[in-house]
Structure formats: C-alpha cells, structure tokens
Amino acid sequence: MEKKTQHPASDSFVKGAFILGITGVFVKILGAFFKIPLANLLGPEGMSYYSSAYPIYNFFIVLATAGLPTAIGKMISEQRALGEYDNIDRTFKSGMLLMTAVGLFGSLFMFFGADMIVEGIKNPNAALAFKALAPAIVIVSLMAVFRGYFQGFQNMKPFAMSQVFEQFGRVIVGYGLAIYLLDRGLELAAAGATFGATTGAIAGLGIIFLTYIKFKKKHAKEIAHQLTGKILSHSALIKRIGMIAVPITLGAAVMPLMNTIDVMLVMNRLTDIGMGENANDLYGMLSGYAATLVNLPQVITSAIQISIVPAVAALFVRKEANNLSRTIQNGIRMTLIISMPATAGLVLLSQPIMELLYPNQIQYAQTTGQILSILGFGVIFLGMFQVTTGILQGISMQNRPAMNLMAGAIIKILLTYILVGIPSINIYGAAISTLAAYGTATTLNLITMKRHANITFDPKVVVLKPLLAVLVMSAVVILVHMGSLLIMPSKLATVAAIGIGMVVYVIMLFKTKTITEEDYAMMPGGRRLKKINDRFFK
Template identity: 45%
Template sequence: MAKKSFVQGAVILGIAGIIIKVLGAFFRIPLANLIGEEGMGYYQTAYPIYVLFLTLATAGIPIAISRMVSERIAVDDYYEAHKVFRVSFILLFCIGIFSAAICFFGAEQLVGFMGNPGARMAMMAIAPALLFVPMQAAYRGYFQGMQNMKPTAVSQVTEQFCRVGVGLFLAYYLISYGKQHAAAGASFGATAGAIGGVVTVVFIYLYMRGSLEHNIQRTKRRSTEKSSSILAKIFIIAIPVTIGAAIMPIMNAIDVSIVMRRLQETGWTYAQANGMYGQLTGMAGPLINFPQVLTQAVAMSLVPAVAAAYKQKDMHFLRENVQTGLRMAIIIGLPCALGLMALSEPIMLLLYPMQRESALSAAPCLFIMAFGVIFLSTVQTLTGVLQGVGKQMIPVRNLFIGALAKVVITYTLTGVESINVKGAAIGTVAAYMIAATLNVAAVKKYTGARFDLMLTYVKPIVSTLVMAGAAVLVHRVCLGVLGNALATLLAVSIAGAVYCILLFVTRSIRREEIVNLPKGRALLKLMDKFRK
C-alpha cells in the first residue's frame, strides 16, 4: 500500500463538518428562539442521554474497524479487511436494537433520574436513531480504514440535512401543543437524519461494490481467521476507546443532576435552574462544538494513517503525521478559542436576538468554555494518534483523570451563588487542560515525536493574538454605525482573513503541507504569483 497523507481526508471531513455545523446552527438557533430556554432544557436533558448511548454503541467499534481494515490493506489483504466489515456490521446492528429499546421503553425512568421528567417525550422521540446510527457507523469505519473519507462526509451531510429539516418542521408544527411536544419534535429530527444517513452510505457502498470486489478477488492470500477471533480483536480495541469516549458524555449527564440540584440548593428555583442549564448547554455549548468537528476530522483521518505506518514500521512517516496533526489542531483550535472569547457577547446577541436576556446571561459561559477549545483540540488529535499505535487505554486514563477533576470543580463552584452555572464551564475547561497535558507527554513517549516550539506554538499564537485584536477593533468601530449583527459578521470575516494571511506570512504552514491539500499544487502556484 502506497504512503498516503491523512491531510486530504482531514480536509474532506473538515469541509463536511463545517457544512454540518452551519446546518446545525440553522437548527439550534431557530429552535432556541422558537421554544425558548424551557424547551431547550427539555431537549438538552434528552440529548446527553442519547449521546451517551450513542457513544457506547458506536464510539469504539468504528475506530476498531478503521484501524483493523487499514492494517490489513497495508499488507494488501483486502479479503480479510472486508471480513472485518461484515462481522462488525452484525455486531453494531445488534447493539443498535438493544440501545434503542432501552431509551424508548425506559425513557420515563431515564429522564426522571436526571431530575427533569418533562423531557420524557423528547427521549422517546430520539431513541429510534440509536438503531440506525450504528448501522452507518460500520460502513463509515470500513471506508475510513481505506482512507476514503468521502462516503463518511457525504452521509454525514445528508444526515444533517434530514435532521434539521424534519426537526424544525416538527418543532414548529407541535409548538402549539406545548414546549414538551415541540422539544420532542425537534428530537425526532435525529431519528430522521439517521435514516437518511443509512440510506446514503448503503447507496455509496453499492455504487463502489464492483471495485471493492475486484480488490477482494485479487488478494493473494486468503486468511483463515475466524469471526470469533475478529470479534475479540474488535473488542480489544473498541472497549478502551468506548470507555474513553463515554467519559465526558457520562460527566455531562452527571452535570445535569449536579447543576440542577446545586443551583436549587443555593436558592434558584427549578425553572431558573432549568433555564440556566439551557443557556449553558443549549445556547453556548453548540458554539463550542463547532471547532470540535474540524479537529475531530483530523483525529479520524490520523487513525488509519498512523496505524498503517505503525504496521509497516515506518516511524519517520508516522512522526511526520503526528507532528502535522498536532500543528493542525493548534492552528484550528487557537483562533476558534480566542475569537469566541473576544466576541462572546456580540456573537450570542447575533445568534439569539429573540432571547436577548438569555443570550447576555449565556455570554460568560461561552467566554469560559471557549478557552477549553485549545485543549480539546489537542486531546482529540492526540487521542487519534495513541489509538493508531495501539495505546488506546492511555487517553482513557488521561481523560478519566480530567473528568474526576471536572466533577469536583463543578460541584464546588456551581454551589457558589455568584458563580452558579459558570462553575460547570470552568470544570469542563479544567478537564480538557489536564487530559491534553497528559496526552502530549504520552505521544512523545510512545512515538518519539518531538514538536518544534516555534512552528507548533509560537507562530500560531502570534497570528491568533493579532487576529483577536483585529476582531475586537473592527466590532467596536463598526458597532455604532452598522449595529451588532453586521458589525459582528464583519469582525469575524476580517479577523478570519487576517489570521489566514498571517499563517502564510509567519510560515506557520509549510509548502509541502500545502501540496497535500485538495488542489494544493494549484493553490501553491497562485501563492507564488502573488509573492512575485
């Protein structure tokens, strides 16, 4: 198998991720304006439970599929790679049935445990998605193992289109029946999206079936590995990954209970506590998720690339991928973090004009959580590296240590009346900071990678600080003339352009890395013309 950089796959998934998040904004923002903080409280109570079960069902196995397929293709064993896919699909289908049944039939007990019984219908509406998402995860893992990220990207975008369209339509239609019904309608959008994603990825698989079968038929050596052996290897990889991926959703689910109870213990009413939690997770939280999708694209693309290099014992190419991966995470995470911090209040007012008071209250939460984006980007990327070299338990341990700190900090600070729900945001940032530091040390130890201080950290930080200053300056100058909405959009646009220019001026991105981008050679020629 020829060497293949992970960068193109990361760009493809990143572009898809941006489209998905833009569509998500068209979902979350109108939804929050439509059903308000009360409805978002119901929606956000059901959603973390869904994410937890989804994580348990799909977080580890697709990574295992991707890594095992990549390792087999690295030695041209396409037959065994396809067998891994078949076995894992059956496994994921069974897990999906079990997860969906628990969330649907046990909805009342689950949301009751979370202290928000009004979210029962939302939980039931989102439960069927747990049947369909694992099915498409098997296909995605198979394609990712071949370092083909296009099927994943296309199916993700289709899934989001269906989710947004159906979810908003049902929320609007059901709002007259009450906010609990509207939240349930919004939740059902995830089920509709999951169905759309499955149909799309199956169609792509059938379209590519001829070339896939050709590669399988030309495999020189037919392995006699039993399905039970493949299952055992899947579990060896998947269980630690799943545990690691489940840690933060579990902590977020616990957050609901801690935050709701601690706020009420300090004098806030149930309605006020529910509204404040809605501000944290339903209004500020989605903005933090936006940069995540870009760094997650890097991590997903890194796993098969690192696994293939590790299988072939090509340590030089492995270290190149690791170093480039961390630099991409920093280059993406830093501007997102400081940009959101610099314009936290204007951005909240831009996105939630019909909920002005709630938007202003949520702005401090966004400011705090935005700082954590830097560390979350590092955690996600280096977790992919450690999974690729077979050290999947290391990031689990590191994140668990961070999560324990989060519980203590959240419980302590949320009980302080003046800090209130911001304590949960501080706890989250602390968790990722601890996990990121430990992951960097682990990657250095197990891969031998060394990171250029100037290239990896200093140059991106300088570019980001100038960008943040430009954003604040433009917004302040234009606010009185254009109003907040246009001033904020202009500030973000100019700041983004300034940052991109500075990356090239400071040479934070090298020429050989530009070549690896889609249409990279054409971009490089265009840059050279401007330099002349």
C-alpha cells in the same frame, strides 16, 4: 533506509479531514435550520415529546458509533498495510454481525419498552415519539460499520455523503411529517418529527451501501489476494473489535456522565452560597449560551481525529517512523490552526459576540460574556485532546485517553465543588473547572505520547508560526472593533472585527508559511490556493 517522501496515508488524512470538516459544518447548519422552525411549530409541549425520546436513543447511538467505526477503520487500515486483504472482508462481516445484534437490541428495547419508559419519566404522551425513533438505532448501527470500512481505506467521501443524506432525510421528512400531522395532535406531530431521524438513517445507509458496492467492484483486484497466510476467525476479529471499541466508547461516555454530575453539583453549590434563586439562570448561561459556542470548532477538530486514526495506524504497523512523525505533526498543527484563532476570537470579543447572537437576552450579555472569556480557552484544549486521542488510538493505546479524561473529570468535580462554593467566583468556577479538566486530559495525552511512543514535534512549525498569525489577527481585531464602535452600531462593529480578523489571519498563514507546500498538495483545491499565494504573497 526509510524514504522521506510523504506517504499517501498522510495525504489521505489531510484530504479526509477537510472533507469531514466541511461536511460537519454543513450538517450542523442544516440541523439548526431544522430545530428552530420545529420548535416554533410544536411549541414547548410538543418539543418535550420530541426531546424526551433522544436521551435513550443517544445512549444506544453512542454504543454504536463512538468506538466501532474507529475500531474497524483502524483494523482495516492495519490489514491493508500488512497485505491481509482476506481479513478486511472478514473484519467488515464481523462488524456487521456485532452491530446487527447491538442495533436490534436497542431498537427492540426502545420500541417495546416505550410505554414503560415514558411512564418512568412522567411524560406518557411521548410514547409514539419513542416508537418512531426506535428503528433508527439498528440502521445507524449498520451505517457505522460501513463508515468504519471506508475510514480504514482513508476514503472519507462516503462517510461524508452518508452524513449529508442522513441529515437531509431527517430535516425534510421530519419537518414535513410534523406539519402534516399537526392537525391530528402534538403527539403525532412530534412522532413524525422523530421519524425523520429514521428515514434519514435509511437514506444515509442507502447511499453508503451503494457506494460500497461500487467501491468493491472498482477495487476488486486490490482486495483479491491475501499477501500473508494469517487469516483470522470471526470470533477473533469480534474480540479484537471489542478490545479497541470498548475503551473508546467508555471514554466517550465520561464527559456526558461528568456533565450530568456537573448539573447537580453546580446547582447545589449555588444554592449553598445563597444564589439558589438565580441558579437556573446562571447554569443556563454556562451550558446553553457559552458552552454551545465553545463546542462549535469541535466539528472540525473531531474530523481531524476521525481522519488521523487510520493514517497513523497504517504507518505505525509498517514502522515508518519519519512519515508517522510527519503525519502526527500535521494533525496537531492543523488542530492549532483551527482552535487558536477560535479561542482568540471568543476571548477577545466574548461580550460583543453574546450581544450579537442573543439580542433578546441582552441583560445577560455581561455575565455570559465573562463565562465565554474563560471557556474560550477550552477550545484549544478540547481540540488538542481530540487529535491526541486519535493519535493514541492509531498506535494501539486506546485505553489511555479514557483514563486521562477520567483524571480530568475528577479534577473538574473537585474544583467545581470548591470554586462554585466561593461567593465571589460562583458560576465562573464551573467554567474554570471545565478548562482544568480538558487541560489535564490533554497534558496527560501528550505525556503518554512522549513517554510510551517517543512521539515529538517541532514547536516552531506546529505552535510558533500559527501563534504569530493569531497574535497579529488579535491586534487587528481589537483595533478594528474599537475603531468601528466610533462610527457604527456595536453589532456591525463586531461583524466587521470578526470578518477583517479572519481575512488577516488567512493572510498571515500564507505570510508566515504556516501553510506549507505539502499542505497545498494534500488539501482539496490546494493548487488554486497555491496560485493565489504565489501571486499575492511572494
């Protein structure tokens, strides 16, 4: 009979999600502090050189990082669970061989093809920026293998440390070189800024490599003995990595492709209904303002996805049904705890938030606010899609999320064409279709989990408790905002409503026992939080 005690895999999953979530927020903030002064330094022309290099770079980075760390992490987690320790080392080396080849190809293509590419995009002065960025591809590819290795051991600290060092290197060196080279021309200054990504990648790879060496020495006894006779060849392991990574990578490519189609479709349909003169402004409000805010909670929910895959994989191969269900329930519950209040805040305070963040574009606040009030609901669907995708990847159903997202993308294209073409709906149709796309993909993921893996969860624990906390928070936010407008400027009223709403939400999480005893044991700083809870809320 299976024990009902919490398995260490589930403990590590929650800790890992917290670590990656906090790191992700920090890295995002650091990136914003880099981009804003860099834009002021280089101006529109210099930023065009800087930005032109990134679409090609990002394409190869998606190839290197979208599926491979997850594939290696999943395989190593399964091998640990089954005692196949020799295969862990072989999986790591196979990943290194594969990604060295992919990374070198990408770096060489971008470096030696830079002159041809910039001629094709009609931006010949960006060639140096391309060449300065090219070496980062192979370095990031190798770093992805190390990240996958530690993901398999459910140790997210090295993963997080490499992200921080990478971003610091990018910001410090990139901005420093841009300042130093500015007198020599915008081409060199932009190249210096892009070279920051290369030095950042070197810093990230260096710290995770040193951590790997220490980790191997510390855990030498654990990985010294193969407990089964099943030793796989490098070719078999590379094939297995590809079988897992390719569907995940294809899935990651669906949304960028869909967004590319979306740009053309939205602009054309707005023109068809006589709104061509305002098409650029309307699309900018959707993609540059509202969508940016909706994507922010993704930093934390993607951390949950990364962390849950190896935990689910280990429990799944060991057939520990109770612990598997508990881990999945925790993952979905954590996602809703983050995404539900974010949705409520973005929907209820959509226009005030736009007025607060974009004071120089106040004339667009009403329209962008209305777009945000629609897109805000997408935070829940996007977060749920991410975590259910991680769960399906963990139980070896990595093909299904890509197929489900493709179904959502088709619905988005159809709805965008129909709705944006209705004059009374116009740009709001694009927001509605995005909501429908993620809603469809999430629903299909949940159906797949239920139908093919018989995975279920307790709605009271997972949905109703955090929903109650969100409803109370929402009522307080509305009352505080309305009351504050009578005695203070609108921006301060918005800040007050957000701040008090967050405090009330945290209190309600404690009062409704949405945060459980297990959560305190698993999360960093959990003991201190439990003492606070016991002192004030019992």
